[in-house]
Amino acid sequence: MASFYRARVGEFLSHTEEHVLACLATAYANRGYTRQYAEQTLTWERDIRSLRASLEQCVLLSDSAKSWGLLLEFSILRKELRIDAVLLIRDLIVVLEAKTGKVPLQAKRQIEEYALLLHYFHKASTEHRIVPIIVSPDAAETNLATLNQHEFFPQLSTYWVAQVISVSWQRLSSVLSAIENNTEGQIIAETWDNSPYFPVPSIIEAAVALRSGLSIREIAHSEASEHEIENVRQSIQAYVDQARIDKHHAICFFNWGTWFRKDISRLVRQWLQKRPRYHLHFTPTHASWLNQVQRWFALLTQRQIKRGSHRSVQQLETAIREFIAAHNHQPQPFRWTKSADQILASIARFATATLAPHSPATYTRNQ
Numbered sequence: 001m002a003s004f005y006r007a008r009v010g011e012f013l014s015h016t017e018e019h020v021l022a023c024l025a026t027a028y029a030n031r032g033y034t035r036q037y038a039e040q041t042l043t044w045e046r047d048i049r050s051l052r053a054s055l056e057q058c059v060l061l062s063d064s065a066k067s068w069g070l071l072l073e074f075s076i077l078r079k080e081l082r083i084d085a086v087l088l089i090r091d092l093i094v095v096l097e098a099k100t101g102k103v104p105l106q107a108k109r110q111i112e113e114y115a116l117l118l119h120y121f122h123k124a125s126t127e128h129r130i131v132p133i134i135v136s137p138d139a140a141e142t143n144l145a146t147l148n149q150h151e152f153f154p155q156l157s158t159y160w161v162a163q164v165i166s167v168s169w170q171r172l173s174s175v176l177s178a179i180e181n182n183t184e185g186q187i188i189a190e191t192w193d194n195s196p197y198f199p200v201p202s203i204i205e206a207a208v209a210l211r212s213g214l215s216i217r218e219i220a221h222s223e224a225s226e227h228e229i230e231n232v233r234q235s236i237q238a239y240v241d242q243a244r245i246d247k248h249h250a251i252c253f254f255n256w257g258t259w260f261r262k263d264i265s266r267l268v269r270q271w272l273q274k275r276p277r278y279h280l281h282f283t284p285t286h287a288s289w290l291n292q293v294q295r296w297f298a299l300l301t302q303r304q305i306k307r308g309s310h311r312s313v314q315q316l317e318t319a320i321r322e323f324i325a326a327h328n329h330q331p332q333p334f335r336w337t338k339s340a341d342q343i344l345a346s347i348a349r350f351a352t353a354t355l356a357p358h359s360p361a362t363y364t365r366n367q
Contacts (some may be wrong), residue, residue, distance in 0.1 A: 002071075003071035003074045003075070004024045004028065004073035004074075005023045005027065005070075006070070007189070008066065008068065008070065009058070009059065009065055009067070009070050009087075010059075010066030010067070012055065012070050013056060013059065013066075017048055017052075020072070021045065021048070024073060043098075047084065047085075050135075051085060051096075051098075054173045057173035058173045058176050064090075065180070068186075069087070069088030069188070070088075070189070071086040071088075071192075071193055072084070073085075074193075084097050084098050088187040089183055090180060090183035090186050091128055091187055092129050093130045093131070094131045094132075094179065095118070095130060095131070095132045096133050097110070097132075097135070098134075098135045099135070101137075103138070108134065111132040112132055114132065115131075115161045116161060119157055123195045124187070126160075128187065129162065130161045131179060132164045132165070134164060134165070134166045135169055136167075136168065137168055139167050140166065247277070248278070249277055296327075300320065304320065
């Protein structure tokens with residue numbers, strides 16, 4: 001399992017603090033960590049004690065809270081980071097991060113990133129709302145109105161991932177109970193914990209990750225395949241076919257950043273409200289199949305546009321259409337010529353070669 005500890009809230013409250021700490025320490029050792037600092041254990045003790053008190057209040061407010069799922073130290077692959085706690089409140093996912101002092105902007109960005117990673121790459125989280133919560137003794141009064149704010153389009157990540165909430169341990173139980181009021185069903189903790197997590201890093205992301213000291217094993221844990229590409233192609237084709245039947249216009253976005261800026265998204269929504277026959281479809285961020293589309297445009301640029309001299313827009317358009325016609329006459333699909341292991345090994349050699357001149361040992365020898 002991806003978490004260090006997993007149980008229903010009722011089971012967690014029945015376990016002693018020593019039992020939970022033993023589970024965390026054992027899982028920590030099984031992950032290959034050879035040393036455990038006292039500060040880590042003290043942090044676990046403090047957070048478990050506070051979390052227990054909050055969940056006891058939740059059970060008093062609603063007996064169904066005993067059935068919530070609880071996961072401690074949930075691992076985020078590729079990042080080699082861990083979420084402090086995940087609560088599965090019926091069909092909603094709460095990501096909890098505990099802080100001891102004032103919450104910096106970096107902490108809010110980090111927990112938001114955790115939520116987005118779950119939404120995009122964790123299969124069991126894709127179609128569930130995610131609420132990121134930072135628990136801090138210095139948290140201001142919580143605005144629960146943000147929990148009821150929804151985007152209009154489920155294709156957007158902001159439809160599924162709520163704004164970051166900051167709350168104190170004393171107020172956490174009331175916030176969690178308010179969250180439960182708008183939910184139904186119950187996510188099974190074991191199923192959610194064991195769900196596939198398949199990030200698809202680009203070559204650049206993998207190189208940056210290696211230079212940052214992350215493990216190749218975590219980076220390679222991805223699923224970029226012809227099967228994935230074919231699924232996306234079929235989905236897009238289905239949208240187009242349905243639009244033809246309904247006599248609607250289907251617009252496929254290859255960059256969700258179109259919706260990231262609020263000023264742009266507001267204008268787009270206004271435009272759509274006046275045009276009900278237009279339907280938007282969004283592809284996943286960092287989708288590996290998009291690299292092949294980018295590769296085709298690179299060929300168009302290299303073989304046709306850069307080599308030509310176009311004195312008008314009409315000449316440029318004619319040249320592009322001629323290239324498309326010639327390419328479609330004898331189309332050749334793009335194929336990976338190297339395996340993931342070969343690519344990652346090449347990146348590892350590059351990272352080692354570029355980092356070596358800056359290592360302390362090299363610097364000492366050059367003195």
